[in-house]
Amino acid sequence: MGDREKLESLMKSTPARIGVGRAGVRPLTHTMLQFRKDHAAAVDAVYGEVDESILRQLGLFTVETCYGNKETYLKRPDLGRIITDEGMEVIRERCVKQPQIQIVVSDGLSADAITANILDVYPALLDSLRVHDLNPGTSFYVKGGRVACMDHIGEVLQPDALVLLIGERPGLVTARSMSAYMCYKPRKGTIESDRNVISNIHPGGTPPLEAAAHIGTMLRGMLERQTSGTNFY
Amino acid sequence: MLGQTYQFNSLKEILAKANEEKSGDQLAGIGAADARERIAAKFVLADLTLGEIRNDPLLPPEEDEVSRVIEENVDEAVYSGIRNWSVAELREYILSHKAGPGELERISSGMTSEMIAAVAKLMSNLDLITAASKLRTVTRCNTEIGQRGVLATRAQPNHPSDSIPGIVAALYEALSYGIGDAVIGINPVIDSAESVKAILSATKEVMDRWSIPTQNCVLAHVTTQMRAIEQGAPMDLLFQSLAGTEQGNKGFGVNIRLLDEADGLMRMKRASLGPNHWYFETGQGSELSSYAHFGIDQVTLESRCYGLARQYKPFLVNTVVGFIGPEYLYDSKQVIRAGLEDHFMGKLHGLPMGVDVCYTNHMQAEQNDMENLGVLLTSAGVNFLIGVAMADDCMLNYQSLSFHDLAALRETFGLHPAPAFEEWLVKMGIMADGRLTDAAGDPTLFMG
Known part of the structure; x- marks a missing residue:
């Protein structure tokens, strides 16, 4: 093996940024700029907004949590778990009560994750629910949501199971990764270990279509076994 | 102070409010309300003695095993020599030229973790660097x-x-x-x-x-x-x-x-x-x-x-x-x-x-x-x-x-x-x- 082949075989074995060379004790210019570019994408994902036209296209109306603004959202995770009073009124007015499955979409820590994946995942998820003979209620979008906003929504709509599609904390490998959190009868006082999650949903990770199929299977299982979380397996 | 009267009801409150601003203390609802209250807490903390800090446990040893370990490791002879120091005096001793690595190691054995945290709250960033740079642990x-x-x-x-x-x-x-x-x-x-x-x-x-x-x-x-x-x-x-x-x-x-x-x-x-x-x-x-x-x-x-x-x-x-x-x-x-x-x-x-x-x-x-x-x-x-x-x-x-x-x-x-x-x-x-x-x-x- 020549030196170049040796280096390439090492580089192929890991996504870590190795074999990058140096200028004295500092990185080469393009290596440094590539790193800065990936960080810029991650920061923009946190501070970005989900494209309104996508939400319209999917027929999702929007409610907000009590997060107020981005800074407060980041400092006070507790506020992202509560829907505003106005939001709750809208939900009560517009949503089917006690649905079998409630679908909720939220930006979470990456608006880009929703913009990049939801047009693939959402229709596929509806198909998957049909295949499993499950009836969804009225889906909507939560701006400024945290995972546990599931409990507040569950309390009011009383679904058998709820799935929250939410943007993950962005990394440098991808800033557009989405998670699907699922819970059987989420209510006030539900704990983290009652939820199940499929994470890393993006074209380079768990492909959106595969994820949608998997979510349907999981939700069917939750309804049959009447449980979720660590008890599910 | 600064046209305002501040009252602190516990050591826990003084220690929390004397911290530099941290979102975690705000999330816990225990941080200072503003810059003036922060400084007021620092003034109060500066005049507390190490003995007062030790005698008012934040988490009693009977209820918490970490507190027990900290208490049991205090060298009583060393502690009795510094118990009447105020936190301000402790800061000045740590920064003084007479306190070399040996002296600092010695007083360390007579201190609880709460005392060490207290003095850190009265130190600027360069204070923290200057003091730490004296210490080596091999x-x-x-x-x-x-x-x-x-x-x-x-x-x-x-x-x-x-x-x-x-x-x-x-x-x-x-x-x-x-x-x-x-x-x-x-x-x-x-x-x-x-x-x-x-x-x-x-x-x-x-x-x-x-x-x-x-x-x-x-x-x-x-x-x-x-x-x-x-x-x-x-x-x-x-x-x-x-x-x-x-x-x-x-x-x-x-x-x-x-x-x-x-x-x-x-x-x-x-x-x-x-x-x-x-x-x-x-x-x-x-x-x-x-x-x-x-x-x-x-x-x-x-x-x-x-x-x-x-x-x-x-x-x-x-x-x-x-x-x-x-x-x-x-x-x-x-x-x-x-x-x-x-x-x-x-x-x-x-x-x-x-x-x-x-x-x-x-x-x-x-x-x-x-x-x-x-x-x-x-x-x-x-x-x-x-x-x-x-x-x-x-x-x-x-x-x-x-x-x-x-x-x-x-x-x-x-x-x-x-x-x-x-x-x-x-x-x-x-x-x-x-x-x-x-x-x-x-x-x-x-x-x-």
């Missing part, structure tokens, strides 16, 4: 680190699916920059004894093949590592995350009985020479994140972690200062402050203090801030820093310092790797005359 596992003039490093060659070839490839890259003298430490994705054993065996094989004078570690849960060592895994260092309350440690799945048991097992079965065989990680905010903070501020709780850690005479301790997220440390200013506080408090506890200078992508921080903190900590005499390929940890999804950064800090400050490791680097042709050679930075060096 520890020995297979090799010795912590000497004056040495900046040691942890190589952290993590892989998103624990692939052994991937871990080894990133390790080669680290070694080629002279990184890995403190430890070759991997955070595993899969917390199983088999996986821990496989990673330890792979890193040990590299160490043996190239006669590398360092130590290995896999940062799984302590019970997983205990099973791995029972199965014959070649383990030099045992790792565990610590919290500053019994309840917080319960959240990590550990207690003192378990740590004692693990300690005994290491004495019998460690692959290293010792005597130091522990590696602990801490970080402000972990107690609040597990609802185990009892209304105590995050600086004081962090100090209590060190009070627990020193019981086990660890080889390495580091705060993972920016990993926890913006709800505890909002921006680079808060991370830099916390890094300097933690390093100082750890050193004053007599610990071999390192720092994972790091941030997540939802914090108001970027790589330049980490480079700044790296420079500050190096000038403060930090024992070791953590290095990741180009600072990007592809498994934990956060950024630390890069191999380049650590090499640059050594070169800029005229510091060296641990002596035995530098000797090895010279033999390998990676370093000469205290600098990287032309051959450095090439991971294929280790493929021949």
Whole structure:
């Protein structure tokens, strides 16, 4: 093996940024700029907004949590778990009560994750629910949501199971990764270990279509076994 | 004060409000309301005596085993000599020219972690650097680190699916920059004894093949590592995350009985020479994140972690200062402050203090801030820093310092790797005359 082949075989074995060379004790210019570019994408994902036209296209109306603004959202995770009073009124007015499955979409820590994946995942998820003979209620979008906003929504709509599609904390490998959190009868006082999650949903990770199929299977299982979380397996 | 009267009802409240601004104290609802109240609390704290702090336990020893360890380790003779000092006097003593390393080590043995936290709250950033730079803690596992003039490093060659070839490839890259003298430490994705054993065996094989004078570690849960060592895994260092309350440690799945048991097992079965065989990680905010903070501020709780850690005479301790997220440390200013506080408090506890200078992508921080903190900590005499390929940890999804950064800090400050490791680097042709050679930075060096 020549030196170049040796280096390439090492580089192929890991996504870590190795074999990058140096200028004295500092990185080469393009290596440094590539790193800065990936960080810029991650920061923009946190501070970005989900494209309104996508939400319209999917027929999702929007409610907000009590997060107020981005800074407060980041400092006070507790506020992202509560829907505003106005939001709750809208939900009560517009949503089917006690649905079998409630679908909720939220930006979470990456608006880009929703913009990049939801047009693939959402229709596929509806198909998957049909295949499993499950009836969804009225889906909507939560701006400024945290995972546990599931409990507040569950309390009011009383679904058998709820799935929250939410943007993950962005990394440098991808800033557009989405998670699907699922819970059987989420209510006030539900704990983290009652939820199940499929994470890393993006074209380079768990492909959106595969994820949608998997979510349907999981939700069917939750309804049959009447449980979720660590008890599910 | 400043046209306003402030009243503080407890030591807990004074300690919390005297902190520099931290989002975690605000989240807990215990931080100062504004800059004036913060300063008022600092004035009150400055006049409290060490005796008053000890006599008003934040978490009574009867109710918390971390408090018990801290209490039991106070040298009463030393304490009786300083009990009437105010926190202001303690600060001035620590900074005075008459307090050298020996004097500071002596008063350390007479102090509780709460006293050490108290004085940190009255110190500016440069105070924290000046004081910490007096202190050195030398520890020995297979090799010795912590000497004056040495900046040691942890190589952290993590892989998103624990692939052994991937871990080894990133390790080669680290070694080629002279990184890995403190430890070759991997955070595993899969917390199983088999996986821990496989990673330890792979890193040990590299160490043996190239006669590398360092130590290995896999940062799984302590019970997983205990099973791995029972199965014959070649383990030099045992790792565990610590919290500053019994309840917080319960959240990590550990207690003192378990740590004692693990300690005994290491004495019998460690692959290293010792005597130091522990590696602990801490970080402000972990107690609040597990609802185990009892209304105590995050600086004081962090100090209590060190009070627990020193019981086990660890080889390495580091705060993972920016990993926890913006709800505890909002921006680079808060991370830099916390890094300097933690390093100082750890050193004053007599610990071999390192720092994972790091941030997540939802914090108001970027790589330049980490480079700044790296420079500050190096000038403060930090024992070791953590290095990741180009600072990007592809498994934990956060950024630390890069191999380049650590090499640059050594070169800029005229510091060296641990002596035995530098000797090895010279033999390998990676370093000469205290600098990287032309051959450095090439991971294929280790493929021949």
